[in-house]
Amino acid sequence: MTISKTPGGRWRARPKVGRNVLASRTFDRKGDAEKWHDAQIRAYDLGQFVDPKAGKEKLGSALDRWMTARAGTVAGSTLKADKALLRMLPTSLCNLPLAAATAQQWEALFVGKLQGGMARSSVVRLRAVVSSFYTWAVRQKIASENVVKDAPVPKGTGIKKPHEVFPFTVDELRAVVADLDGNQADVALFLGLTGLRWGEMTALRVRDIVQVPRAAVRVSKSAPDGQEERATTKGGGERTVPLTAELVPVVQSWAAGKKPSDYLFTSTEGHKLNGPNWRRSTRWANYNRGRRIHDLRHTAATFRLSNGLDPKTVQTWLGHASMTLTVDIYSHWLGSDADSVAIQKVDRLLGDAGGTFAKTGSK
Known part of the structure; x- marks a missing residue:
């Protein structure tokens, strides 16, 4: 071990391999100098030694060399x-x-990019590029480790984009189902009462x-689709979604005569359902009241929450990654006695305890 005291009273560590000095560094305490000395020798023995001078190269310069x-x-x-x-x-x-x-x-940096509106997929790609650079830098012995491996990209997005939630009422759902042609009307009913995504149902x-x-x-x-x-x-994750009593015979009818490996819901020709084809064959645009197929999922979610079902249960049935996501999307439909009491008080103060819109004649 080569540890020596400097004229200034500090301690200089100079790890050697044979007669070659690997590096030199000065410390205030002898114990720190010894620890650093031993760490450099250990890294050399393991083939992981990086010359401290190499690590002084600017990150941008090293990135340019890697790209070249x-x-x-x-x-x-x-x-x-x-x-x-x-x-x-x-x-x-x-x-x-x-x-x-x-x-x-x-x-x-990755969090900042998300919060600045950069798509998560782009941030993930940026992290992958930087990680590849560090892998190269370790091989070149200008970096001791890939530090990016301990810098994950957070799940979700940094900024909350507004969710478009335009659900049917139960009466509207039943009216739409009644208007649709043939047994494909069952598809709309199933989506509207289970809340499954289209791809999950197909x-x-x-x-x-x-x-x-x-x-x-x-x-x-x-x-x-596609x-x-x-x-x-x-x-x-995998989840189990209970069926309402109304849906049990619907599902049984679609399963009749099929093998266990067959798709449950199929086209009239017996093929896997395709969204554009289904919308066209059922003339969805004529009866959807301006809603998308995905709004059938919102219909199930809002109906459950507005009628007091536990948000955790609703989250599980919807397959959301967290209850926070469920609450964020459907906060306006969460049933709350406190809200009812509060708005009734406001109505009384305003003189409209009925909470109704006044009818006005045309002008």
């Missing part, structure tokens, strides 16, 4: 896209010594019908 090294080894379009992402890095970060950039700084197989302890459907896959069937749902 990649030319000819990756597609030109990939290189162009990665350069565009790296141009989004702040100058203050690029001017830091490579060894000084921390996982916390990278994570703060992925249902006969074997997904549950009889015990109560009638339900098991939702574990999704088959969005895409391969996914082995998971948008929420990322």
Whole structure:
């Protein structure tokens, strides 16, 4: 061990391999010098030693060298896209010594990009590019580790975009179902009472019908229009959604004569349902009262919440990743006795205890 005291009373550590000095650093305390010395020798033995001088290179300079090294080894379009992402890095970060950039700084950057409105997919891509750079830097022995591995991109988005919620009332739903042609009307009723996403419903197989302890459907896959069937749902988990008494005979009718592996809901020709084809064949635009198919999901959610069902239960049935998401989307439909009492008091103060709109004649 080469630890020596300087004329100024500090301690200099100079780890050596043979006669070669790996690095040199000065400390106020001898114990700190010894720890650092041992850590450099250990890193050298493990093949992980990084010259402290290398870590002083500016991050931006190292990124430029990496991008130059990649030319000819990756597609030109990939290189162009990665350069565009790296141009989004702040100058203050690029001017830091490579060894000084921390996982916390990278994570703060990713969060900031989300909050600034950058699409999460783009932030995830940015993180992947930076992580690839650090992997290269470790191989080049100019970085000791990939710090980005400890800097995840948060789930969701940094800014809350308004959700368009335009549900049917129960009476409107029944009227729409009555107007639709043939047994495909059952599809609208099923979506409006279960709250399944379109892709989740089209992925249902006969074997997904549950009889015990109560009638339900098991939702574990999704088959969005024009895409391969996914082995998971948008929420990322499997769930069981109970069926109302009204839906039990509907599901039984669709399952009749089919094999367990067959799709539960199909077109009139027996094929997997396709959204545009279904809307066209049922003339959805003529009867939907300006709503989308996805508003059938909102119909189920708002009906449950406005009638006092526990938000946690509603979250589970909808397949949301968190109850916070459910409450954020449907906050206006949460049943609350406090709201009722408060608005009745306001009505009395305003002289309209009935809470109705006054009828006005045409002008």
